Amino acid sequence: MSNTHADTVLYVRDTMLPQSEPPASTIGPAGWAKQNLFSGWLNTLLTVVSAAFVVFLLYRLLPWFISPTWGSDSLSSCRALFEEIGRDHEGACWGVIRDRWQQLLFGFYPAELYWRPILSLILLMVALAPVLFVGKVPAKMLIFSVIYPFMLPWLLWGGTVWMPIAVIAGFGVGYLVFKLVAKVGPGGLAAIVATLATVLWWLFLTAPVAYGLASVLPLALEPVASRQFGGFMLSVTIGVVAIACSLPIGIVLALGRRSDLPLVKWLCVGFIEFIRGVPLITLLFVASVLLNIFLPPGTNFDIILRVMIMTTLFASAYMAEVIRGGLAALPKGQYEGADSLGLDYWQAQRLIIMPQALKISIPGIVSTFIGVFKDTTLVSIIGLLDPLGLANAIRADTDWNGIYWELFLFIGAVFFIFCFSMSRYSMYLERKLQTGHR
Amino acid sequence: MTDTAFDTAPAVDPTAMKVSDEVAIEISNMNKWYGTFHVLRDINLTVNRGERIVVAGPSGSGKSTMIRCINRLEEHQAGKIVVDGTELTSDLKNIDKVRSEVGMCFQHFNLFPHLTILENCTLAPIWVRKTPKKEAIETAMYFLEKVKIPDQANKYPGQLSGGQQQRVAIARSLCMKPRIMLFDEPTSALDPEMIKEVLDTMIELAQEGMTMICVTHEMGFARQVANRVIFMDQGQIVEQNEPEEFFNNPRSERTKLFLSQILGH
Numbered sequence: 039m040s041n042t043h044a045d046t047v048l049y050v051r052d053t054m055l056p057q058s059e060p061p062a063s064t065i066g067p068a069g070w071a072k073q074n075l076f077s078g079w080l081n082t083l084l085t086v087v088s089a090a091f092v093v094f095l096l097y098r099l100l101p102w103f104i105s106p107t108w109g110s111d112s113l114s115s116c117r118a119l120f121e122e123i124g125r126d127h128e129g130a131c132w133g134v135i136r137d138r139w140q141q142l143l144f145g146f147y148p149a150e151l152y153w154r155p156i157l158s159l160i161l162l163m164v165a166l167a168p169v170l171f172v173g174k175v176p177a178k179m180l181i182f183s184v185i186y187p188f189m190l191p192w193l194l195w196g197g198t199v200w201m202p203i204a205v206i207a208g209f210g211v212g213y214l215v216f217k218l219v220a221k222v223g224p225g226g227l228a229a230i231v232a233t234l235a236t237v238l239w240w241l242f243l244t245a246p247v248a249y250g251l252a253s254v255l256p257l258a259l260e261p262v263a264s265r266q267f268g269g270f271m272l273s274v275t276i277g278v279v280a281i282a283c284s285l286p287i288g289i290v291l292a293l294g295r296r297s298d299l300p301l302v303k304w305l306c307v308g309f310i311e312f313i314r315g316v317p318l319i320t321l322l323f324v325a326s327v328l329l330n331i332f333l334p335p336g337t338n339f340d341i342i343l344r345v346m347i348m349t350t351l352f353a354s355a356y357m358a359e360v361i362r363g364g365l366a367a368l369p370k371g372q373y374e375g376a377d378s379l380g381l382d383y384w385q386a387q388r389l390i391i392m393p394q395a396l397k398i399s400i401p402g403i404v405s406t407f408i409g410v411f412k413d414t415t416l417v418s419i420i421g422l423l424d425p426l427g428l429a430n431a432i433r434a435d436t437d438w439n440g441i442y443w444e445l446f447l448f449i450g451a452v453f454f455i456f457c458f459s460m461s462r463y464s465m466y467l468e469r470k471l472q473t474g475h476r
Numbered sequence: 477m478t479d480t481a482f483d484t485a486p487a488v489d490p491t492a493m494k495v496s497d498e499v500a501i502e503i504s505n506m507n508k509w510y511g512t513f514h515v516l517r518d519i520n521l522t523v524n525r526g527e528r529i530v531v532a533g534p535s536g537s538g539k540s541t542m543i544r545c546i547n548r549l550e551e552h553q554a555g556k557i558v559v560d561g562t563e564l565t566s567d568l569k570n571i572d573k574v575r576s577e578v579g580m581c582f583q584h585f586n587l588f589p590h591l592t593i594l595e596n597c598t599l600a601p602i603w604v605r606k607t608p609k610k611e612a613i614e615t616a617m618y619f620l621e622k623v624k625i626p627d628q629a630n631k632y633p634g635q636l637s638g639g640q641q642q643r644v645a646i647a648r649s650l651c652m653k654p655r656i657m658l659f660d661e662p663t664s665a666l667d668p669e670m671i672k673e674v675l676d677t678m679i680e681l682a683q684e685g686m687t688m689i690c691v692t693h694e695m696g697f698a699r700q701v702a703n704r705v706i707f708m709d710q711g712q713i714v715e716q717n718e719p720e721e722f723f724n725n726p727r728s729e730r731t732k733l734f735l736s737q738i739l740g741h
Contacts, residue, residue: 374549375586379600379652380576382568389599393590473590473632 105129108136112437134441135448138432142448145268145423151196151260155271158193161186162278170463187282194267194275196259198252204244212236264342268423270452276342277411280349284410285403287350288357289396293387295362306358313355318413321348326420345417353410360406364399365391397471404464408457425449495526495703500656500687501546506555508541515541516552517711523689525655528682530698530719531691533708534734539691542708543658546689547578560655576604579649583661585641587633593620593644594629597651605652612651619647623677639670643677650681657681659690695739699723707731 063069075085106123110116110133120129135142144152165186168179188202216232252258267275294306313321325344333339368391376386396403418427429445432438501523508516515538523529531539544550545557548564548571557564559574588596597616601607607615620626623643625636633641642662649657659678663671675697682688682701692698698705698719705722707715707730715722715731723739726732 369584369586371582371584371586372588374582375588377549378547378575378578378580378582378586379648380572380604381600382572385603389603390588394588397590471590473634 102129105132107131107133109133111137113439113441114437130444130447131441132444134432134438134444138428138438139448141269141432142425142428142445142452143269144271145428146266147262147268147271148260148266151262154193154196154259154262158190159274161189161193190275192259194262194271195264196261198248198256198258200248200251200255200257201244204248204251205240207247208236208239208244211239264340267342269425269428272342272417272422273411273414273424274456276346276349276414276417279346280353280410280414281407283350284353284357284406287354288361289392291354291358292361292365295358296365310355310358313352314359318349318352318416319419321352322416322420324348341420341422345420345422349410349414352413353406356406356409357403360399360402361395363402364395364397367398368394397468400464400468400471404460408460411456411460412453425452494685495524498525499523500525500527500560501689502556502558503542503546504556506542506545506552506557508538508545508550508552508554515711516545519555519713521706521713523656523687525687526685527704528686528688528702529690529704529706530702531689531706531708532693532695532698532734533714537708538711539708540660543660543689543691546656546658547575547580549580572604576600576652577654578656578658579652579654580658581642581645581649581660581662583664585633585638585645585665587641587645587648589633592630592632593625593636596633596644597648600648601651615653616647616651619650620644622650622680623647624673637670638666639673642666642670642674646674646677646681656687656689659688659692661691661693663692663694693738695723707734709734 063072076082107116107119107129110119110131112133113131116129116131116133140149140152144155147155161182164179165183168175168177169183185206188206192199192202212232212235215235216228219228219231291306291310294302295310297303297306322345325348326341329339329344372390372394373386376390381389415424415426418424418430421427423431426449429442429449432445433441499522501521503519503521506516506519507514519542521542531543533539541550545552545564546559551566552564560577562570562574564570564574587593588599591599594613594616597620598609598612601612601615602609617626617629620629623646625640625643625647628636628640628644633644636644646657646662662678663674666674671694675694678688678690678697679701690697690702702719704716705719706713707722707726707728709730715726715728717727722731723735726735
């Protein structure tokens with residue numbers, strides 16, 4: 039600072055300025071429009087051109103959408119209607135949606151049993167509520183979330199009620215074996231023996247026990263075969279299973295890939311890189327064609343179950359990489375903080391590392407979920423009737439031969455509802471987990 | 477580095493703090509390499525219970541690495557470290573035992589940002605010590621009061637200032653009732669105004685007889701609280717002495733140069 043200013047440097051404020059209103063042109067809708075739409079000549083031009091384009095699109099598309107064809111029962115009757123009312127252009131033929139919406143939603147599931155998939159969907163919401171909205175829904179409802187995975191296959195495929203109960207009993211068997219072995223041996227051995235006992239129970243005893251009980255007390259739903267499944271019911275079932283299973287498997291794979299144990303690490307790396315290196319369609323073909331070659335002759339391994347397993351494995355590999363990104367983003371200090379307090383590896387992962395890594399990965403995780411859900415349409419390639427497969431089936435009917443847009447619009451709209459909800463939920467979750475750091 | 481933060485600090489009477497004959501930490505012939513780089517060379521150090529040791533030295537001298545070896549955040553490749561009678565080997569049980577007895581504060585606090593202050597403090601007692609939740613909360617509130625921030629208990633770390641965060645980190649360590657505390661440059665990431673509040677907390681801890689090893693550049697703190705100052709350079713202990721002697725009458729040329737650089741402005 040130079041000396042010439044020395045006598046002007048002293049400054050003491052004696053009155054404090056009151057807070058004042060911002061200029062009117064910067065607040066409210068007018069302020070918003072000025073700031074976002076007309077902030078300069080280029081933005082003004084872009085705004086005008088975009089508005090004109092939107093108006094033009096609506097002008098050309100709306101007449102097609104607004105079409106009095108809800109009642110028609112074939113494409114030819116739509117065309118006759120257009121001629122009758124003297125429309126010089128083609129319009130949408132919405133009759134196909136009215137005629138076939140049940141098929142698009144449920145495939146060839148018996149109509150009198152529609153209540154089962156609908157009930158499954160409602161119960162799915164109930165089971166998801168305590169998981170998605172922690173703190174807003176009583177935590178006791180989590181019990182239902184645990185039971186639901188066993189109920190779902192029973193509701194959809196039917197059969198005796200003893201089957202899911204026998205499967206759940208497997209956990210009881212495992213627990214009893216664990217308690218018994220833990221009394222005489224070390225905990226690690228007990229855990230291994232208990233796991234083995236549970237798997238053996240599922241493989242060899244579940245079916246006889248269930249059928250035995252069923253012959254004593256026949257409580258059963260009418261069975262529905264897998265080939266009758268189709269439409270959104272199929273997409274949602276495969277999607278929900280793949281989504282629900284891929285997250286935990288992905289977490290384990292991500293941790294395995296960062297493990298210090300070489301065997302674990304290379305197994306995980308091998309699995310992830312193999313799955314990511316192969317297109318989903320290839321895996322689905324393996325599921326539908328090749329798997330039968332490797333399985334012992336006479337094994338009947340449900341095609342939907344095979345597809346679910348393949349989709350889950352596919353999604354898990356991507357999930358693992360997304361979560362690994364979250365893990366890598368955590369500062370090393372978090373691991374050291376946890377270590378220095380004496381937490382062991384699993385406690386540190388569960389209490390410190392995973393909650394933060396998963397939070398960082400939410401956008402990636404939900405993107406993967408959305409991708410998996412949309413990928414379920416690929417099952418049409420191996421002959422399962424997902425909504426797109428059904429669209430082909432509907433076109434094969436002479437009544438609706440040549441109808442494309444209406445079906446695709448309907449399918450697209452339903453997919454949009456599902457995917458958009460997922461993306462909104464992820465934004466809600468990110469806001470909720472914001473704790474003011476970073 | 478200045479010791480202005482201490483101009484107003486209350487005088488501490490070092491004789492009030494007793495050092496017992498019991499050995500808390502014994503490091504003998506410890507060596508460590510990062511790849512082929514020899515970071516710690518033949519470290520020998522015995523710390524008795526109740527001692528307050530300040531470790532000083534230029535950056536890269538291995539002082540942080542040394543204290544991080546004491547709770548095995550870093551692994552030593554040769555020599556022996558015995559903490560509270562437990563030798564640190566690759567045995568995970570021993571490591572977890574030592575870690576739950578040795579508290580540590582870091583330069584960047586390393587609080588858990590997704591948990592509240594109170595949860596940060598109760599986490600380890602509940603999961604490692606299996607303390608009942610109610611008791612853990614009481615202990616946490618006791619130590620938060622001690623570091624003078626009980627009113628922030630339900631906030632998240634991101635909402636606190638650096639000095640407050642470091643005091644929470646100290647409280648979090650104390651909640652485990654450790655017998656030894658390690659401080660790894662606890663004030664280096666703080667504004668000058670906040671350094672004092674953290675140092676005051678540490679002084680109070682020292683006066684209560686906590687065994688402390690503190691890596692710091694705060695020479696005022698060393699003068700007032702430490703009963704021993706260790707100077708490290710190039711991975712070796714170059715000089716150790718009582719603070720008065722160390723500052724007024726440094727023996728080695730390297731120590732003289734270091735002191736003239738950090739105190740000479």
